[in-house]
Amino acid sequence: MNRPTSVRIIGIFALVSLLLSPMMTSAASFPSRPITLVLPVGAGGSHDLHARGITSIIADILGQPMIVKLVPGGAGMKGTGFVAKAKPDGYTVLFSHNGFDQLVPQTRKVPFNTMRDFKTIAKINHGQPMFISLTNRPWKTIKGFIAYAKKNPGKINWGHSGVWGAGHTPSMQLVKAAGIKVNFIPHKGGGPSLRALLSGQDDISIAFPTQARSHAKSGKLRALLVTGDKRLSKDPVFKNVPSAGELGFKSVSFQMDRIFMAPSKTPAGHLKTLRTAFEKLTKHKSFKRFMRSIGESVVFVKGADYDKTRVQRYKEFTALIKAMTGK
Amino acid sequence: MESEKITSNLVTPAMARAEVGIALVLVTTSAGLSIFMPDLIASGGIRSAQTFITLSPVFFPRLAFGLLALLSIGYVFKTSFQIAGADDTTNNSDRFFRAGTMVIIAISYAMVVDVLGYGASTLFMTSVIALFLGLRRWRSVLSLSILVPVMIRFIFERLLFISLPRSEIEWIGTFEDMLMVFLTGLLLGH
Amino acid sequence: MLDAFFQGFTLLLRWDTYMYIAAGLAVGMFVGAMPGLTTILAMSVLLPISFKLEPMLGIPFLVGVYKGGIYGGSISAILVGIPGTGASIATTFDGPALTRKGQGRKALEMALYSSTIGDTLSDIFTLVMIGPIAIITLMVGPPEVFAVIIFSLVLIASVSSESGLKGAIAAILGMGLGFIGTDAATGSTRMTFGLEALSAGIPLIPLAIGVFAIPEVIEAVESRAVRFISENIDISKAGERLRWSEFKKSIRTILRSTAIGTGIGMVPGVGQVVAAFIGYSAAKRASSHPETFGQGELDGIAGPEAANNAVNGPTLVPLLTLGIPGDNVTAILLGAFVAHGMRPGPQIFQEQGPLMYALLITIVFANFLFIFLGYVLLKPFARAIQFKKAYLIPVILALAFVGTLSTGANSDVIIMVTIGICSYILRKFKFDLAPLIIAFVLAEPIEYRLSQTMLYARGDIFQYLFVQRPVASVFLAAAITWSFYLLFGPWVRRRLKGRLA
Numbered sequence A: 001m002n003r004p005t006s007v008r009i010i011g012i013f014a015l016v017s018l019l020l021s022p023m024m025t026s027a028a029s030f031p032s033r034p035i036t037l038v039l040p041v042g043a044g045g046s047h048d049l050h051a052r053g054i055t056s057i058i059a060d061i062l063g064q065p066m067i068v069k070l071v072p073g074g075a076g077m078k079g080t081g082f083v084a085k086a087k088p089d090g091y092t093v094l095f096s097h098n099g100f101d102q103l104v105p106q107t108r109k110v111p112f113n114t115m116r117d118f119k120t121i122a123k124i125n126h127g128q129p130m131f132i133s134l135t136n137r138p139w140k141t142i143k144g145f146i147a148y149a150k151k152n153p154g155k156i157n158w159g160h161s162g163v164w165g166a167g168h169t170p171s172m173q174l175v176k177a178a179g180i181k182v183n184f185i186p187h188k189g190g191g192p193s194l195r196a197l198l199s200g201q202d203d204i205s206i207a208f209p210t211q212a213r214s215h216a217k218s219g220k221l222r223a224l225l226v227t228g229d230k231r232l233s234k235d236p237v238f239k240n241v242p243s244a245g246e247l248g249f250k251s252v253s254f255q256m257d258r259i260f261m262a263p264s265k266t267p268a269g270h271l272k273t274l275r276t277a278f279e280k281l282t283k284h285k286s287f288k289r290f291m292r293s294i295g296e297s298v299v300f301v302k303g304a305d306y307d308k309t310r311v312q313r314y315k316e317f318t319a320l321i322k323a324m325t326g327k
Numbered sequence B: 001m002e003s004e005k006i007t008s009n010l011v012t013p014a015m016a017r018a019e020v021g022i023a024l025v026l027v028t029t030s031a032g033l034s035i036f037m038p039d040l041i042a043s044g045g046i047r048s049a050q051t052f053i054t055l056s057p058v059f060f061p062r063l064a065f066g067l068l069a070l071l072s073i074g075y076v077f078k079t080s081f082q083i084a085g086a087d088d089t090t091n092n093s094d095r096f097f098r099a100g101t102m103v104i105i106a107i108s109y110a111m112v113v114d115v116l117g118y119g120a121s122t123l124f125m126t127s128v129i130a131l132f133l134g135l136r137r138w139r140s141v142l143s144l145s146i147l148v149p150v151m152i153r154f155i156f157e158r159l160l161f162i163s164l165p166r167s168e169i170e171w172i173g174t175f176e177d178m179l180m181v182f183l184t185g186l187l188l189g190h
Numbered sequence C: 001m002l003d004a005f006f007q008g009f010t011l012l013l014r015w016d017t018y019m020y021i022a023a024g025l026a027v028g029m030f031v032g033a034m035p036g037l038t039t040i041l042a043m044s045v046l047l048p049i050s051f052k053l054e055p056m057l058g059i060p061f062l063v064g065v066y067k068g069g070i071y072g073g074s075i076s077a078i079l080v081g082i083p084g085t086g087a088s089i090a091t092t093f094d095g096p097a098l099t100r101k102g103q104g105r106k107a108l109e110m111a112l113y114s115s116t117i118g119d120t121l122s123d124i125f126t127l128v129m130i131g132p133i134a135i136i137t138l139m140v141g142p143p144e145v146f147a148v149i150i151f152s153l154v155l156i157a158s159v160s161s162e163s164g165l166k167g168a169i170a171a172i173l174g175m176g177l178g179f180i181g182t183d184a185a186t187g188s189t190r191m192t193f194g195l196e197a198l199s200a201g202i203p204l205i206p207l208a209i210g211v212f213a214i215p216e217v218i219e220a221v222e223s224r225a226v227r228f229i230s231e232n233i234d235i236s237k238a239g240e241r242l243r244w245s246e247f248k249k250s251i252r253t254i255l256r257s258t259a260i261g262t263g264i265g266m267v268p269g270v271g272q273v274v275a276a277f278i279g280y281s282a283a284k285r286a287s288s289h290p291e292t293f294g295q296g297e298l299d300g301i302a303g304p305e306a307a308n309n310a311v312n313g314p315t316l317v318p319l320l321t322l323g324i325p326g327d328n329v330t331a332i333l334l335g336a337f338v339a340h341g342m343r344p345g346p347q348i349f350q351e352q353g354p355l356m357y358a359l360l361i362t363i364v365f366a367n368f369l370f371i372f373l374g375y376v377l378l379k380p381f382a383r384a385i386q387f388k389k390a391y392l393i394p395v396i397l398a399l400a401f402v403g404t405l406s407t408g409a410n411s412d413v414i415i416m417v418t419i420g421i422c423s424y425i426l427r428k429f430k431f432d433l434a435p436l437i438i439a440f441v442l443a444e445p446i447e448y449r450l451s452q453t454m455l456y457a458r459g460d461i462f463q464y465l466f467v468q469r470p471v472a473s474v475f476l477a478a479a480i481t482w483s484f485y486l487l488f489g490p491w492v493r494r495r496l497k498g499r500l501a
Helices: A001-021 A046-060 A074-085 A100-105 A140-152 A168-178 A190-198 A207-218 A268-283 A284-291 A303-325 B013-035 B059-082 B093-132 B138-160 B168-189 C003-009 C017-035 C037-053 C055-080 C086-092 C094-098 C105-127 C130-139 C142-158 C164-179 C204-221 C244-248 C252-263 C271-286 C300-308 C312-322 C327-337 C353-384 C391-406 C411-428 C433-457 C462-468 C468-501
Strands: A035-040 A066-068 A092-097 A118-127 A132-134 A157-162 A183-186 A205-207 A221-226 A255-264
Touching: A035 A046, A035 A074, A046 A066, A046 A092, A046 A255, A046 A268, A046 A284, A046 C037, A046 C327, A066 C037, A066 C462, A074 A092, A074 A100, A074 A255, A092 A100, A100 A255, A118 A268, A118 A303, A132 A168, A132 A190, A132 A207, A132 C462, A140 A221, A157 A168, A157 A190, A157 A205, A157 A207, A168 A183, A168 A205, A168 A303, A183 C433, A190 A205, A190 A207, A190 A268, A190 C312, A205 A207, A207 A221, A255 A303, A268 A284, A268 A303, A284 C037, A284 C055, A284 C327, B013 B059, B013 C164, B013 C411, B059 C433, B093 B138, B093 B168, B093 C204, B093 C391, B093 C411, B138 B168, B168 C086, C003 C353, C017 C037, C017 C055, C037 C055, C037 C327, C055 C086, C055 C094, C055 C312, C055 C327, C055 C353, C086 C204, C086 C271, C086 C391, C086 C433, C094 C105, C105 C130, C105 C244, C105 C252, C105 C300, C105 C312, C105 C353, C130 C252, C130 C312, C142 C271, C142 C433, C142 C468, C164 C433, C204 C391, C204 C411, C204 C433, C252 C271, C252 C300, C252 C312, C271 C300, C271 C433, C300 C312, C312 C327, C312 C353, C433 C462, C462 C468
Parallel strands: A035 A066, A035 A092, A157 A183
Antiparallel strands: A092 A255, A118 A255, A132 A205, A132 A221
């Protein structure tokens, strides 16, 4: 067999390139090698989808590829912990959302403190969850629903995408604000919870506009309420859905901010480069096109500005958690 | 579903005794886990706003490990009786030591990956195993040891965009980065 | 609807679609063959590439990667006992044994044919019955899933051949491992000992690599033999191809497994891994010589392989008809659809009929391409195993580590090695580790679905089950009866015989 010889030849080639390579590279400036983008979620979700689009475009802006590393599990804490522990040289970055950053760390013991250990690079958009129901249910508005729930305490099956998730948190806010007792049914993610709603198992659930759009259009489900103060006035399908704020439910305010974070010990110069790069990204034509095609908005908030609001939200969540767990 | 050939049921005395040891370990760990299960559960979840009883997170694991403890006790008895009948006299020490060496190599590799980074640790692992398995020509060993990590690193990091651990020792890390950039330039043209 | 179908057909008359499918298949096979690299990872990495292509090229490309990946996983499962994907775990029961007997190539070919036949039949079935399947998948809820899983467990247990005590111990150990992590129903973390590395539980692939690959590697080192293939096997025969007479014997198994896989595909949350186990167990049960299973039996390859591919067809239905992905793979496909401006859901067949039908048909055709491609690409893999161990073992170990490192944190590697060493020890004491993996995979869904069912039942479980969920009750009743039969049957029969004698 000729293999030992060919192995040898290739091996020598590798050795030679090893020795020659220092001569070939240019001076180091940030970034001089690929950046790792950690996602604390599993493959295939909306977060992953955003990340794939973003990393393919930002490579041109930064001059180096950005490689996605999925570290799912522990309600986002495993991935967050991974970045918290990583070397703060600017080459490891976290793509998270406000639930993972400001809420979940307060519900369990974690070896890091997100407020202290992370700084925001940028917020690129937010999603406004909506409360949805099948059209064959006896209520047509959120007020009708609440009345029904009050008459039938504990009988409503309320599905959500996971404990302390983007669907569960506003649900708890609404349940508390309306003073009703319901039967929460946890699902593993947005997909299964939407499916449970469509098959009639759940009476009410939460979804983002992107997921619910085609079903609302076909008349199978209707959106009852949108969280926050503002309606989705630009949305052709959902512009008539009332917002929680206008109906007096001011506390039902949870929205999912998609944010990029870096360890707080990252050198200031590198952080600035990253912040500028992301700002450029949100103005980039292909990025806007990509977001439009997946049905998402682009709402940019500078990292430094977002950092100012984080602590306040963190405290708001502390109060919510206390109320819901009685701890 | 065993993927080995059916070997005789004869066991060496040493193995038979070791088996009892394993059974005892199983009993103690499973009983311990079962009894102390509530302490092992950190509740971060919500118990209020749940009007109806769902399974407590303690229930299933406690049941499972309790059952395991019972079964392991039976296992202890069974293996104790087998000691008398163990009369295989083959000397397995050669196999044992070879296996043991491999175990040590595997453990060291796992622990070193964090410190030396994937490239360097794979290089060491490859040369050690190749030598251990009888590859004598130092040229073959060296070529293989360099080829394996470089190729794997290149294919996975540059072609498939999967990130592999980087060394904590700065000069090794920078060195590997430069090598990758060089190869990327050469083979991928940018 | 029919004319949309025919219009779709015309969209197929372009050769570049097939080129991209072939490329996807090849990449998928390669990735799948690397232990630890999941197809999901490959698909999400390649997603941006598929964005830049038009739908008729981008989506079949990803589908090709997916199909290639499942088979690729079988390649490493058969040759070195390392399952490249979760779906190939059941293939490791008979695969490596066949390789050691010098029948590696036959096993690879059997896997190829079973996989493609299962896939094709299930895809055609899906294409034709897409409406009814959509209705059925919606009706399947937590109680049904729970019942199906319990039923499968009983089936799998009924064919376990090894000593009951050790099998039960292995199974419960697997279950215990499955409970480590976060409880989906309440969000509390269990048995993590404060280690963040464990907070997500033990991921399947590092576990599978640990349970299968590490012991194989250590065992391979034990003997001083220079190569993997046993020395008393004639090397010249090692590349022998599968003969028609050998294949013919497994046709019934393939058909049965296809039916099983298609059925499992309609139940959300069960998936390919379990389908493969059920396919294997059913094949063993129906066989006239069950004792050969596990020692290198070609039927033991056909069983799981046909089943795990047959799951693909129905899994696509919720994605296409409702826009809801059933698992991670379909979630990525959804991303691909969406990025191309297509929104799967109730309207898509009306709005984009021809394109959708064309895509579905390409998925069927991909299987035919697959047979050719797979056949060609088989040979180098089959020959690679003939290299000296000194070359192969470092490579295998390095790849095993890459697999684990690529899908999680560095700490997973230590978990993998620890589990690997314990598995090796258990194997030495003649524990069969298959029940461990099966129980591990099923532990979490069982508890989760039971919790959900109890929540829906609102405390009144019997009324809920029997009145509202008849199908689930039937499965459960069957499972319970069967397990009683298994446990007490022989004993009762002996007593009766004694009385009558």
